[in-house]
Amino acid sequence: MVTPRLRSKKLSEPTIARLPVYQRIAEGFARRGLSRIDSEQIGQLAGVTATTVRRDLAGLGSFGTRGAGYDVSVLNERIGEALGHDRSYDVVVVGLGNLGRALVNSSNFLIRGARLAALYDVDPAVIGVEIAGHVVRNVDDGIVPATVGVICAPASAAQFVADRLVEADVHAILNFSPQVVTVPIGTAVHYVDFSIELQILMYHLNNGTGPLGGGVLHSLGIASPSGRRPS
Amino acid sequence: MVTPRLRSKKLSEPTIARLPVYQRIAEGFARRGLSRIDSEQIGQLAGVTATTVRRDLAGLGSFGTRGAGYDVSVLNERIGEALGHDRSYDVVVVGLGNLGRALVNSSNFLIRGARLAALYDVDPAVIGVEIAGHVVRNVDDGIVPATVGVICAPASAAQFVADRLVEADVHAILNFSPQVVTVPIGTAVHYVDFSIELQILMYHLNNGTGPLGGGVLHSLGIASPSGRRPS
DNA sequence: GGATGTGAAGTAGTTCACAGCC
């Protein structure tokens, strides 16, 4: 059993959730013409400690320079490699109500290798309409094989859509409907529920003692360094 | 210092993120006319172990019945109390492009005490238009005081909007733009980034070894019970 | 000098195992 060189260092779940954030920060620096960044700066912007940043990045191999931080473009590249951005993959979106349209038209959703393959709906009023360069097809005509399926249908149709996606051999599903769906083992389902974020925010507000830091990133359970004040 | 009776039991962050999920499940049971549920069933549907469910719920006080599980309506009620759903609060949404419209028109976003107070934009083409029962106002005219501000503006305008919200004394911000914003201490910012979910999904797919369970909930870092097969 | 990378310590969260109660 040879130790894999770069790939599959088995990153932890929290680390994986933070890497895209670091990458966004790196892109911001690059856009402003800066070529170097240190763990302190990344942590400040991402709302985590510098140590956490260093540990996360150390997991991708040692590419920082002691005394000088990280090269912004190398950082960007390494995170991309770790997250598999070199490969591109097909995404199908099912359900083109307000949310579905917002997603496929967004410049921040289908990025980093994601390629929109097809759109589906069941509503005759929507089928045939062209959205984001794709003509919306009928779910009943069968879904084209893809890597990821996105469910933007109402809760009542979520399980139906999930079943159609499974039939189409889609093994990764992103479900935006507030409905738990059951799928066979071997298929991953991630849920995105906007109202949960609102509810978490309200809990902290009601109980005072929430992580109310400055410029802090809390998405995906990322907590702020407690009692540490920025700058 | 008297120990508070029900409130402020200081729930852990992962627990808080799971409670809304349990509540959704309880509602599903109630809708199907079922009056009892046990930790095993909840765990199955939420994608966590039964023990985790019991520990989470024990934090809200002991309201389960040994040998018979939880009463669905009591469960629903207790979670609501813990999350502060009895209080209602005002939400303002800034930016009514595709996503902003999708959110305010969604039946799953502004729920459980959230009340839409006002809509804002900077685009003259959108200002004055009525959406979801509210006429869109101009951000420059000042934002009305509210509990939560939702940023649906493009990344380039995110910081500007955040500043206006802070001026309006909004202390909780939900930011849907892929832009880290800085706010004074005492203001909470939660980020929602759809593409991060996609990227996490892709990481697991590329590395095989992901949490690919059946009917599992992964949103917000909720991981599946490893190596445990459902049913 | 200055920031990375990492063993060691600390903390938080999960899972086990079972006593307690219906």
Added chain:
DNA sequence: GGCTGTGAACTACTTCACATCC
């Protein structure tokens, strides 16, 4: 009998502190 609730064990993640290297 069956399922909750919880001390105890375990695992995972974070933070400290510092050796290491540019």
